Amino acid sequence: xxxxxxxxASNSEQELIIRKLLEMINTFPDLPPIVKSKGIAxxxxxxxxxxxxxxxxxxxRIFSRYIGGSYIGQYKFRIAYRYSxxxxxxxxxxxxxxxxxxxxxxKDTITRPDGTTFKLEAYPPLDTNKEICSIENTDRTVIIDKxxxxxxxxxxxCVLKYHVRKED
Numbered sequence: 001x002x003x004x005x006x007x008x009a010s011n012s013e014q015e016l017i018i019r020k021l022l023e024m025i026n027t028f029p030d031l032p033p034i035v036k037s038k039g040i041a042x043x044x045x046x047x048x049x050x051x052x053x054x055x056x057x058x059x060x061r062i063f064s065r066y067i068g069g070s071y072i073g074q075y076k077f078r079i080a081y082r083y084s085x086x087x088x089x090x091x092x093x094x095x096x097x098x099x100x101x102x103x104x105x106x107k108d109t110i111t112r113p114d115g116t117t118f119k120l121e122a123y124p125p126l127d128t129n130k131e132i133c134s135i136e137n138t139d140r141t142v143i144i145d146k147x148x149x150x151x152x153x154x155x156x157x158c159v160l161k162y163h164v165r166k167e168d
Contacts, residue, residue, distance in 0.1 A: 009060035009073050013130070017075050017160065018042065020126050022054055025079065028101050029118050030110075045082045048149050053080045057157060069166030072133070076159050084150045095141045095154050102137040102156045126162060133161045 026040050032050060040052040057076035064072040081098045085091045104110055109119045123132035138157045145153040 006061040014060040050083045073162050080155045098141040098156050105135040129165045135160045
């Protein structure tokens with residue numbers, strides 16, 4: 001059976017989603033200071049330095065159209081984290097940070113080691129007629145690269161579903 005191909009959303013819609021996601025992810029309360037100072041970049045992991053990047057896994061696509069002209073779209077993305085570690089405990093901690101960002105994006109309540117909690121209460125609007133419905137992790141954090149300078153790259157993949165209301 002052939003795999004169904006869903007139509008692409010407009011390029012401007014995808015750019016809007018990317019910009020809003022980057023803004024939102026950069027507000028994660030527990031970003032490491034070095035990552036917070038640089039910000040999470042789009043497709044740019046700097047060599048041999050701790051950093052995070054955001055990347056598209058697929059184009060924004062239209063999955064369901066409604067009679068009135070509204071539709072549900074989907075956008076798949078990845079967050080990558082480059083870091084160095086000196087022990088497996090550090091590696092677990094670094095990977096846990098990326099997993100925690102993914103859980104925060106799903107609006108899960110996050111509990112810090114000291115017992116305090118925080119949660120992403122609401123997604124920001126994408127536009128006057130566009131809103132995020134949900135963000136879900138599609139897998140757990142995994143290491144994808146470990147280079148000879150001691151830096152490792154871990155990733156988490158997510159999918160964002162959004163609703164577009166037809167403008168009158």
